[in-house]
Amino acid sequence: MAVKKWSAAEVARKVIENKKLFILDVRNQDAFEDWKIEGHQFSYLNTPYFDLLDGVEDVLPQLPTDTEVLVVCAKEGSSIMVAELLSEAGRDVGYLEGGMKAWSMYLEPIKVGDLAAGGEVYQFVRLGKGCLSYMVISDGEAAIIDAVRFADVFIKFAKEKGVKISHVFDTHLHADHISGGRHIAEATGASYYLPPKDAEEVQFEYKALEDGLTVTIGASQIEVGALYSPGHTIGSTSFVIDNKYLLTGDILFIDSIGRPDLAGLAEDWVSDLRETLYRRYRELSEAFIVLPAHFMIIDELNEDGSVAKRLGDLLAQNHGLNIEDEEVFRKMVTDGLPPQPNAYQEIRQVNMGKITPDNDKQTEMEIGPNRCAVR
Amino acid sequence: MNITKSLDAKGLACPMPIVKTKKAIETINSGEVLEVFVTDKGALNDFAAWSKAGGHTIVDQKEESGLITFYIQKA
Numbered sequence: 001m002a003v004k005k006w007s008a009a010e011v012a013r014k015v016i017e018n019k020k021l022f023i024l025d026v027r028n029q030d031a032f033e034d035w036k037i038e039g040h041q042f043s044y045l046n047t048p049y050f051d052l053l054d055g056v057e058d059v060l061p062q063l064p065t066d067t068e069v070l071v072v073c074a075k076e077g078s079s080i081m082v083a084e085l086l087s088e089a090g091r092d093v094g095y096l097e098g099g100m101k102a103w104s105m106y107l108e109p110i111k112v113g114d115l116a117a118g119g120e121v122y123q124f125v126r127l128g129k130g131c132l133s134y135m136v137i138s139d140g141e142a143a144i145i146d147a148v149r150f151a152d153v154f155i156k157f158a159k160e161k162g163v164k165i166s167h168v169f170d171t172h173l174h175a176d177h178i179s180g181g182r183h184i185a186e187a188t189g190a191s192y193y194l195p196p197k198d199a200e201e202v203q204f205e206y207k208a209l210e211d212g213l214t215v216t217i218g219a220s221q222i223e224v225g226a227l228y229s230p231g232h233t234i235g236s237t238s239f240v241i242d243n244k245y246l247l248t249g250d251i252l253f254i255d256s257i258g259r260p261d262l263a264g265l266a267e268d269w270v271s272d273l274r275e276t277l278y279r280r281y282r283e284l285s286e287a288f289i290v291l292p293a294h295f296m297i298i299d300e301l302n303e304d305g306s307v308a309k310r311l312g313d314l315l316a317q318n319h320g321l322n323i324e325d326e327e328v329f330r331k332m333v334t335d336g337l338p339p340q341p342n343a344y345q346e347i348r349q350v351n352m353g354k355i356t357p358d359n360d361k362q363t364e365m366e367i368g369p370n371r372c373a374v375r
Numbered sequence: 376m377n378i379t380k381s382l383d384a385k386g387l388a389c390p391m392p393i394v395k396t397k398k399a400i401e402t403i404n405s406g407e408v409l410e411v412f413v414t415d416k417g418a419l420n421d422f423a424a425w426s427k428a429g430g431h432t433i434v435d436q437k438e439e440s441g442l443i444t445f446y447i448q449k450a
Contacts, residue, residue, distance in 0.1 A: 028424040
């Protein structure tokens with residue numbers, strides 16, 4: 001039996017198309033429990049590769065014969081070894097090229113809608129990490145919001161679409177992933193915007209992203225309007241695009257809300273978070289389509305793989321938006337929070353331009369789930 | 376510490392450091408110590424988990440400019 005090499009893109013299709021897949025994850029138990037490839041219809045077996053060095057007989061009966069089997073490890077080396085052992089034992093299996101490292105880096109662009117006067121909105125879904133980035137395209141121009149580290153993916157996509165990147169925004173100073181915003185701006189000559197309240201310590205030039213700022217993309221009057229919405233960070237800013245899409249950054253997600261503690265100031269920011277979620281957002285049209293900067297669980301994906309929902313639906317269904325009592329709310333977003341993202345303090349320093357680790361180090365810093373939300 | 380055997384796994388990527396360490400530890404007696412040099416960062420977690428699974432004890436480990444050294448006492 002030949003061992004099939006799977007790309008991260010092929011695994012992403014299985015997730016988005018709601019297909020079955022059996023994953024034999026040969027990393028350590030800790031690594032598997034912390035973070036794995038999530039799919040609606042995926043099933044799993046976690047057996048560390050070092051338990052299989054003397055033979056794979058023990059796992060053979062546990063592998064299905066009616067579902068494709070994919071062996072996964074951190075980088076790929078161990079998964080190739082295990083896949084070959086399984087293959088020698090007569091099983092038809094594949095391995096994930098580049099392992100979890102490649103999975104963490106893969107971006108799937110999905111169109112989430114059209115703009116009234118012509119143009120499109122794309123969401124870049126980073127399935128392995130739960131990060132969502134956006135590109136708004138109109139009349140030869142593009143704006144990018146909350147770009148992840150892989151600047152070249154966005155630059156290439158814009159090139160394919162024949163558009164020039166003119167504006168690059170970060171809704172806030174990210175703590176869970178390294179922003180690609182500054183590098184995209186440097187490479188394309190676009191302006192890079194950050195909320196000044198988040199950017200007090202940054203080491204580079206940026207334009208101020210402030211409440212009420214409006215920019216026009218293309219000649220077709222597509223407006224991108226900023227709405228100050230603090231709570232996850234003190235500078236967190238949302239965007240209203242084309243009077244239809246509400247980009248909430250890390251303040252409001254589909255099935256959860258932002259956590260206020262990643263800059264160490266949960267107690268101080270909890271009332272800002274409350275104000276944003278319970279007053280500012282409630283003054284907006286319920287017909288707005290919420291486009292967040294993250295998803296936390298695979299159930300938040302729509303059928304086409306996108307992550308988007310009407311604001312009205314979220315106001316009715318999202319638990320974090322329906323806690324009447326302020327004290328209960330305060331307790332929920334400050335007590336018993338999930339563990340903080342891997343290396344989040346260092347990631348903030350990279351995003352401030354204070355440190356510039358090499359590519360491998362950056363990859364390592366971003367390993368693991370994003371954990372920006374409170375459910 | 377009395378080192379019975381030394382293994383150079385520098386420059387090797389996962390899974391080879393563990394594969395070689397497993398073979399090497401089979402050649403020493405219970406209670407004896409194997410010294411292993413590795414440069415693959417993934418080894419930090421893998422050696423801990425592998426030793427635990429096999430009942431071996433990492434009696435000491437150090438990391439110096441990218442070189443990781445484990446001292447593993449056989450179960």
